[in-house]
Amino acid sequence: MQIFKNDCYLKAAFRKKVNKTPIWIMRQSGRYLPEYQNIKKKAGDFLSLCLNVELASQATLLPINLFSLDAAILFSDILIVPYAMGMNLTFLNDFGPCFLNPIKSRFDMEKLIVPHPEEHMNYVLKIIKIVCHEISYKIPLIGFSGSPWTLACYMIEGNAKKNFSKIKKMLYENPKDLHFLLKKLTDSVILYLNAQINAGVSAIVIFDTWGGILNRKKYKKFSLFYIQKIIKQLSLIKNEYKIPVTVFTKNANAWLKDIVSSGCDVIALDWSVDIQKALKKVGKYVALQGNMDPHVLYAEENYIQKETDLILSRFGFREGHIFSLGHGILPDTDPKKVKFLVDSVHQLSQKYHQKIY
Numbered sequence: 001m002q003i004f005k006n007d008c009y010l011k012a013a014f015r016k017k018v019n020k021t022p023i024w025i026m027r028q029s030g031r032y033l034p035e036y037q038n039i040k041k042k043a044g045d046f047l048s049l050c051l052n053v054e055l056a057s058q059a060t061l062l063p064i065n066l067f068s069l070d071a072a073i074l075f076s077d078i079l080i081v082p083y084a085m086g087m088n089l090t091f092l093n094d095f096g097p098c099f100l101n102p103i104k105s106r107f108d109m110e111k112l113i114v115p116h117p118e119e120h121m122n123y124v125l126k127i128i129k130i131v132c133h134e135i136s137y138k139i140p141l142i143g144f145s146g147s148p149w150t151l152a153c154y155m156i157e158g159n160a161k162k163n164f165s166k167i168k169k170m171l172y173e174n175p176k177d178l179h180f181l182l183k184k185l186t187d188s189v190i191l192y193l194n195a196q197i198n199a200g201v202s203a204i205v206i207f208d209t210w211g212g213i214l215n216r217k218k219y220k221k222f223s224l225f226y227i228q229k230i231i232k233q234l235s236l237i238k239n240e241y242k243i244p245v246t247v248f249t250k251n252a253n254a255w256l257k258d259i260v261s262s263g264c265d266v267i268a269l270d271w272s273v274d275i276q277k278a279l280k281k282v283g284k285y286v287a288l289q290g291n292m293d294p295h296v297l298y299a300e301e302n303y304i305q306k307e308t309d310l311i312l313s314r315f316g317f318r319e320g321h322i323f324s325l326g327h328g329i330l331p332d333t334d335p336k337k338v339k340f341l342v343d344s345v346h347q348l349s350q351k352y353h354q355k356i357y
């Protein structure tokens with residue numbers, strides 16, 4: 001484990017003793033922050049912001065300067081990988097990401113390249129280097145990627161607002177082609193994440209947002225199998241320090257034990273599961289991240305505090321918990337509530353780490 005002034009995120013990921021439960025938040029740099037809106041305005045739009053080394057570095061650092069978060073996360077998007085593979089990506093306001101040339105055939109898949117990060121995504125590596133220099137061992141920086149399945153969902157559907165009928169049709173009609181694409185994505189993600197590690201990230205998260213739309217058998221074959229392959233091929237030891245890997249599959253609470261077999265160190269939970277039940281199932285093998293419903297941040301402070309304590313108490317007097325929301329923070333969240341949540345987690349969690357065992 002790498003040494004940071006604040007190393008409670010990394011310690012918790014390896015289920016080691018901490019004094020307080022760490023917290024970071026998915027989309028911690030995002031639209032709920034007026035300062036983020038200003039940075040985005042300077043870049044022009046969201047994609048231009050991801051491509052702008054200086055502004056994306058500022059966006060990464062923004063939330064850790066505003067709140068006592070225990071990890072920074074690279075400011076980018078999972079769809080930067082398909083973009084670098086040759087797909088035409090846009091982000092429409094209030095609609096989210098959209099591929100103007102979704103994949104329809106094997107020919108479309110064959111046209112895509114396996115990007116070389118140093119050549120095709122060098123801007124991401126530069127952002128990581130700048131941010132690592134700026135945070136200079138204060139807290140760890142998390143790097144990330146989408147899972148091949150989740151990336152393929154966007155690439156085949158064009159967006160993820162519909163019912164996933166196109167990718168599911170391909171899965172049953174033409175599984176060989178889908179596997180061809182998933183394999184190409186797997187190769188791309190392995191290169192990309194290893195390059196992020198080389199550039200300086202201290203932890204990895206794999207977002208499998210749409211794994212849960214599959215049934216268990218298909219999940220194992222079309223999503224988990226590739227996540228497993230990726231984790232196996234990551235260079236997770238850096239200068240003798242180990243880099244933890246988190247897997248987040250939304251709506252996969254029935255398959256937590258399967259996810260353990262990916263080789264991850266942490267399973268990120270959405271908010272639909274009781275963390276104590278998840279702990280009973282997989283707590284022997286992995287740390288857990290989560291799992292407050294992001295909507296709770298609409299509530300008054302009193303309620304937020306109660307919900308925070310409830311999650312902490314359900315996890316109980318043991319190590320291996322990273323506090324987080326069960327999904328991304330909502331754009332109309334009051335930043336004051338974020339500060340309140342972060343401080344509450346730190347205060348309320350201390351009692352759970354005092355026991356000697």
Ligand code: CP3
Nearest residue numbers: 026027028029030046073074075076077078096207209328
């Ligand atoms: O968490 C962070 O602060 C790091 C940056 C980050 C973003 N996206 C920035 C972003 C990360 C880790 C992601 C991951 C991501 N992107 C996922 C996996 C996690 C999840 O949300 O399930 C997915 C599926 C995407 C694809 C994507 N990008 C979607 C579906 C959207 C629209 C979401 C929405 O809330 O409207 C985006 C846009 C996006 N990615 C924004 C940000 C800050 C908002 C864009 C804006 O400012 O206009």
